[in-house]
Amino acid sequence: MQTSFTPEQLADPAIARANEILRACVHCGFCTATCPSYQVLGDELDSPRGRIYLIKEMLETGRPADARTAKHIDRCLGCLACMTTCPSGVDYMHLIDHARAHVERTYKRPAGERLLRFLLAKIVPYPRRFRLAMKGARLARPLAFAVPDDRLKAMLALAPAQLPKPSKNDRPQVFAPTGPRRYRVALQTGCAQKALDTDINDATIRLLRRLGCEVVILKLGCCGALSHHMGREGEAHAQAAANIRAYAAAGPLDAIVINTSGCGTTVKDYGGIFAGDPLEGQAAQVAALAKDITEFLETIGLPQGAPKGLRVAYHSACSLQHGQKVKTAPRALLAAAGFEVVEPADPHLCCGSAGTYNLLHPEIAGELKRRKIATLEATAPQIIAAGNIGCMMQIGSGTGVPVVHTVQLLDWATGGPKPHGLAALP
CATH class of the missing domain: 1.10.1060.10 (Alpha-helical ferredoxin)
Incomplete structure (x- = not known):
């Protein structure tokens, strides 16, 4: 051009x-x-x-x-x-x-849109605020029919029926491996994930410890992804810079393990985001250490599992398959753990979650959700697995098939407890 x-x-x-x-x-x-x-x-x-x-x-x-x-x-x-x-x-x-x-x-957006974007940026990246907002949305859901704004209706519709209690595992601490130490890793615990589904981090910690990892939980804020994707550059860079400094002070790490792929794509781009900045060197080091949980597990190895007799449809989050180029590891790990893994038609297409997209553009996101669920359900799965909390909430809001994180299935298959979302399965 x-x-x-x-x-x-x-x-x-x-x-x-x-x-x-x-x-x-x-x-x-x-x-x-x-x-x-x-x-x-x-x-x-x-x-x-x-x-x-x-x-x-x-x-x-x-x-x-x-x-x-x-x-x-x-x-x-x-x-x-x-x-x-x-x-x-x-x-x-x-x-x-x-x-x-x-x-x-x-560009000066209409007042209502400016307010909505401001609230998303000031609530979603902060687990306590987000939890309170979800509780309020859940209480207001019966009144959704009277809400004139489709975006507010979408927010009410996505509020889960139940919220888990905060997990003590998300607090800054160090978890020793259950056997000889092979690796020392930091786990990025996510923002919305800590409010919406605490089982994901709990399962990740259990699995990593069984595989010989010392797991370090740092005091971190948002990785900057949400603000970054809304063009709020100053906020995003400040959030990312704080995390970069925290990782730099954590001591030697073999990896920064990330189990929400939207965060992973942003963290892996820290070197580019801070190009020309005094933090560029440290940012590039953090980016080089960042690994999706399935990417890391594929590297260190996972025990082979016996057949489970369960059919799992794997949904590949866009941020994982396109943003991080991690495509085969999740499916291979699930198959090695003993699950029958199937993939829907058009797996490259988005489910419509895309961070805050399903809240800002509910009509388009709703149509993408409908199409994605149709292709997933066409595989006749007993379980749907995904590697990103946003995708899990988006798909889970429109299907009766239980939706869980890939790492929850891998933890279960290797000795961990059955995920809460699969209580009805044998």
């Missing part, structure tokens, strides 16, 4: 990087075949290629974002499926990140 940035514009490292990405695009349109929002809406401007044209025009002119540009950029799920089919290697992830930050800086 031909661009016409001025030398003055290109003196800005962010614009220079955007220029490189834009010039790599050859307009082929292969990205449209894997773009969920384009498949639902059928609008060229809701495809990666269309958004690239909008971003190019917005950045070249140096103008503030307008309502039309903001709408189509906001509708991007950030699933990164387009990057898996792009023959030119266009770095769409960093381009859309830059565009979102530009929109957030230069």
